[in-house]
Amino acid sequence: MNYYISTPIYYPNASPHIGTAYTTILADAMTRIRRMKGDHVHFLTGTDENSQKIVRMAEAKGVSPQAYVDRIVASFQKLWRELDIANDDFIRTTESRHHRVVQDLFVRLQAQGDIYKSEYKGWYCTPCETFWPESKLVDGRCPNEDCGREVTWLTEESYFFRLSKYQERLLRHLEDNPDFIQPVSRRNEMIKFIEGGLEDLSVSRTSLSWGIKVPGDEKHVVYVWLDALVNYISALGYPDGPLYAQYWPADVHLVGKDIIRFHTVIWPIILMAASVPLPKKVFGHGWFLDREGAKISKSRGNVADTFELIRCYGADAIRYYLLREMPPGQDGTFGEEALVERFNSDLANDFGNFFSRTLAMVERYCEGIVPAPRFEGEAQEALRALAAETADAIEEKLLSCDGAGALDALWQLVGWANRYVDASAPWALARDPEQRGELETVLYTCVECARILGVLAAPFMPGVPVKLLRLFELPDVGDPGLFDSWENAKKWRQIRPGTRVHKGDPLFPRIDLDQVLAEREGQGNGADVIREQSQELGLTQPQPEAQENSPAQSAINPEIDIEDFAKVDLRVVKVLAAERVPKTDKLLKLSVQLGDEERVVVSGIARHYEPEDLVGRLVILVANLKPAKLRGIVSQGMILAASHEGSLEVLSLDQPLPPGAQVK
């Protein structure tokens, strides 16, 4: 079967962030499962480069728009490689293959009267590059949920696309194809929107020079959506390329909720007007929000750098977390602490530990050679049935764009696997020679279960099978390989007895967030956000020379001279007042007395202390730390605290000394 899946094409106005990575990861997981099922898949992603925003950003940097986008597009492509994204094509709207199709379509639609020249008078939102009808403004401002900024009145010669003419046809299409817009809540929203009346769409600008020129009227460039949406067919070589013949209409366009309107109103109407079949489905997912409920975005800077996150946790963990945390049809929350919690509980404890236990037991009790099962009993039957059920459930959920549901199904099997080991207690069987047959059967079952989990995890975490292939010395992995065929998850006895296995390193070694953050600070590559996070976590000092992989609690930093230590000015201070910093549950703002001076210090201890517990206490301040701005408050120093496994104690004096006293 042919399967064509796309992500939106991203604006290369800033490097990609974790929110934009979600759609690409979901598309990749869907692509991988389809490929494992033997389908021919075409997975397209790319960049939307002809926008005014790009020109502004390039100007600000003093480079040409092309040079500017080339650099950022390279960072998108690098990110996709690092996240193991297996896209077939990457379309850039600055490419001639795209320009040609947009211009041809423009000319055709103009010739048939669906594009006409007129004058645009309307309210324009510059950051969103959108004209809004008066009726859609909210309190006179841009109605975009994520924007809400002022709009300006603009008059400009412009070409228009006759959206209004196709309104009824579009409504009929939505009625006849209930699956066209998913999830259903978004479908209902869109139907209401269309029934409210469509206005013709401005599709050119005279004020721009960067973009695709309107043929025969070159003072106009084609404007945003008519340009961007066409990528889905220009990349296939519309109208006569072999890929177009093979893959169009698309099976699914994955998009975020903010652009579903463009994909379910403008795009189908462009296609209808051009007599091109419509895509089968547009799926609009929610956004990733930060813990304060704000959309994750580069301009807000409310998340650590994606490359840094991959470096710390690995691509598989990032993929797992994002897919698991986005509930279908709703928004998800991204937080590094929650990521580490999931990493440690789901990936290290549940998933990774099952592999470690299994392989360690084969090493210990069978010299690393997979034993032959002696019989087939209830457990083996149960595993076969559950594996098939899980494979079907994952397939059903993932292909309906529900990564979280698919992973829930996979984790049912992970739970079964660990319970099976606990219940069959191979360590007890190993003590009794008469139970040897039982022991070998249990261990074989565990090895098979590990293999099955490897197959089922492959679409989500493609690094897992790669690691497993290093742990299993497979004489013949077949074609398609053991972990490349979805059907293999439903098969039994695929690992040959006699295969050598190694315990190797854990698939997902546990992570200590404090250590990660300290290392990041030490390397000096943390953004303000990162600094703030570590401050919030009550970290004491940055650790410039923290060793990679050193255990956080026990590692002692390299020696320093007494002169180095003398540079740190530690003082006793008295807490005069304390209050919570709004919109974060971690920071307290303290006013402290240092001699005659009063200072403000922001401290990440709000989860451990009520403000009133601190007032009047004598605590220790790093008095000569460079001031840092946290949540807009300039913090003049840092309060010392000790932390261990989630608890935290502020260092304070038992006997009173005057505020300002030195600590040596």
Ligand code: MSP
């Ligand atoms: N260039 C247009 C799309 C044209 S498609 C023909 C665009 N680009 S974008 O870079 O602003 O956004 C691309 C996608 O990223 C959108 O689907 C948007 O919803 C998604 N996301 C941006 N921030 C996001 C989160 N915080 N969370 C999830 N998705 C997010 O729009």
